[in-house]
Amino acid sequence: MVVALAVVACAGLALVGLVHTAGGRSAAMGAGGVALAEAPTSAAGATSDAARTEQPRRTRAPSTSADPGYAAIVEDEAYWVSTAQLTCTGDGAGAIAEARIVGTGLVSVHPYEANIGARAMVAAGGRYLPMVRHWIDWYLSKLNAPDTSGVDGTVYDYDYDPVTCAGRFQQRPGSPVVPTYDSTDAYAGTFLTLVAEYARADPAAARALDTAAVRAGLVRVADAIGATRKPSGLTAATPTYDAEYLLDNVEAQRGLADYAWLLDTVFGDPAAASARAAEAAAMRDAVERVLWTGSHSPGLYAVAADRLDPSWDVWFPDSLAQLWPVMAGLGDQSRRSALWTGFSARWPGWQDSTPAYGTISPDHDPNSSVAYAAAVLGDGAALDAYLRSSQARWIDTGRPPPWTVDDSGFRALAAQVGLGR
Numbered sequence: 001m002v003v004a005l006a007v008v009a010c011a012g013l014a015l016v017g018l019v020h021t022a023g024g025r026s027a028a029m030g031a032g033g034v035a036l037a038e039a040p041t042s043a044a045g046a047t048s049d050a051a052r053t054e055q056p057r058r059t060r061a062p063s064t065s066a067d068p069g070y071a072a073i074v075e076d077e078a079y080w081v082s083t084a085q086l087t088c089t090g091d092g093a094g095a096i097a098e099a100r101i102v103g104t105g106l107v108s109v110h111p112y113e114a115n116i117g118a119r120a121m122v123a124a125g126g127r128y129l130p131m132v133r134h135w136i137d138w139y140l141s142k143l144n145a146p147d148t149s150g151v152d153g154t155v156y157d158y159d160y161d162p163v164t165c166a167g168r169f170q171q172r173p174g175s176p177v178v179p180t181y182d183s184t185d186a187y188a189g190t191f192l193t194l195v196a197e198y199a200r201a202d203p204a205a206a207r208a209l210d211t212a213a214v215r216a217g218l219v220r221v222a223d224a225i226g227a228t229r230k231p232s233g234l235t236a237a238t239p240t241y242d243a244e245y246l247l248d249n250v251e252a253q254r255g256l257a258d259y260a261w262l263l264d265t266v267f268g269d270p271a272a273a274s275a276r277a278a279e280a281a282a283m284r285d286a287v288e289r290v291l292w293t294g295s296h297s298p299g300l301y302a303v304a305a306d307r308l309d310p311s312w313d314v315w316f317p318d319s320l321a322q323l324w325p326v327m328a329g330l331g332d333q334s335r336r337s338a339l340w341t342g343f344s345a346r347w348p349g350w351q352d353s354t355p356a357y358g359t360i361s362p363d364h365d366p367n368s369s370v371a372y373a374a375a376v377l378g379d380g381a382a383l384d385a386y387l388r389s390s391q392a393r394w395i396d397t398g399r400p401p402p403w404t405v406d407d408s409g410f411r412a413l414a415a416q417v418g419l420g421r
Contacts, residue, residue, distance in 0.1 A: 078124030078408075081096065154181060183245075193251070215267060247324045288331075368414065378421075
């Protein structure tokens, strides 16, 4: 689950140069430990009026001492993600770039980040739901058949001209003719979760998903997860990178579980739903057996099958990775609470991070994924502190790099949980 983040994203990066700071990326290395030299192009370049049609702005509602403005935050983050979506006509139509499109230069599309960012638009609902469907259609239109490793149903990262919608897949560093992605299991898992959340948000729109083309595409996406499954029961990040990451596997099993719900509830296929649910359950069992019970550090998940010595003293991936099972509801409540307590004790100032591109640290990562974990665990004080602090330090300053659309997705999801308290 990680994007070569100079941006964040999925853990599909080599831990040696892991970039995916889980919704808090940083920028350092891409897959294989290749340094990422620049900030996201869509954040750095700027866009002419011809490049996109701006959505009407909403005035932010004032917050109260008890409410940092949950509803307004959901709306605001959804709007910002919508400004990262290509509105031109052509191959890139519907794609969601890493950050708001503010120029005419090429913009980078990382499907992992976009899948999470689009959930901000699902949370806001209404006028944003058709935009989510446009992203879903773009993703399904880009399924490899197969990719350069022979795996069907994967999706590459892309670069696009936001004016003409012309673009092409990004190349693997050092191999200009070889396409690249940071992970295959997490891209697929987060996409399946997005489609299910979209269906839950709008039953009418869900019925429109029930076509032969969409159903066939979703089968291919789900099968891409199993394509890298190892004897351990865990999936490898990509067909050519065997690391079995905690973050990726948590997202992949969640995606399969959500797909099972979609098959049963929307597509009316209980047999297929049962099979996918069993597949998800097997992955959860593997996470428990290999990464929890097999961890050499009692009370902490291993960050990967070959990294069994996690430490609270390591921000990323060790500490941040503990929050993914928390967000996904893995383990019992006492375990999840203990993990949150341990994280909060070791990293007490995470709510007050400030922008600084090119670093991986609690002081300069966006940390919206941490806020979502706080919300899920019911730590309202930490959630509200983050939402207020990030408003001043990140949002009001224009969401500078390393903020990307997945950070907006996590911030919206955190505020949505707060709204429902």
